[in-house]
Amino acid sequence: MDNLHNETVGFILARRSVRSFEPRGVEPEKVSILLECGFAAPSSKNSQPCHLIVIDDKELLRKMGNSVEQFRMLTEAPLAIAVAVDVENYERVHKMTDGTWIEDASATIENILIAARTLGLEGCWLQVLNRSEREEVALSALNIPNGAKILALAVLGYGKEHKSKHKGAPEERVHKNAW
């Protein structure tokens, strides 16, 4: 099956969580591609609810990174993209109160993280939703309107760490036709 291992598969397997970064910034052309890929994610009922907030202001990244321990990686990262949804509006317009926006936003951040890998960047999914201290810091620092929430931050940059690729499917978690 090795001949089916094309470049795209290679990038998906090579995506790892990297949390330390070189100081150099991410080129604007690459940021544009990351945004394009984020917005290309599938969404339930094609609701496309995500807002992406590009955070490249060093002072803001440092301030957020120093505000809560779990955000520390932001003090080194040149870039983060917050994936946010106006949940109140989403629930009203789409009549969905079952949290489906979380799946939409998850697809969006995963697209961004995989696209980052293809561009020679590394990154990490940094959870915000349902982590009260992180939410308090991020919602206020990014001026998120009432009723909107942040799923997570994609923390991005040129990585300082190199991690091995994912490989293989764990047999005990693969089932055929039934669990």
Ligand SMILES: Cc1cc2nc3c(=O)[nH]c(=O)nc-3n(C[C@H](O)[C@H](O)[C@H](O)COP(=O)(O)O)c2cc1C
């Ligand atoms: C929903 C979700 C939340 C995560 N939250 C964090 C987080 O808050 N901080 C962090 O350092 N990594 C976070 N991660 C990254 C995971 O720790 C990482 O994906 C996992 O350890 C597997 O490693 P890999 O990404 O290198 O394959 C999160 C990942 C997901 C999918």
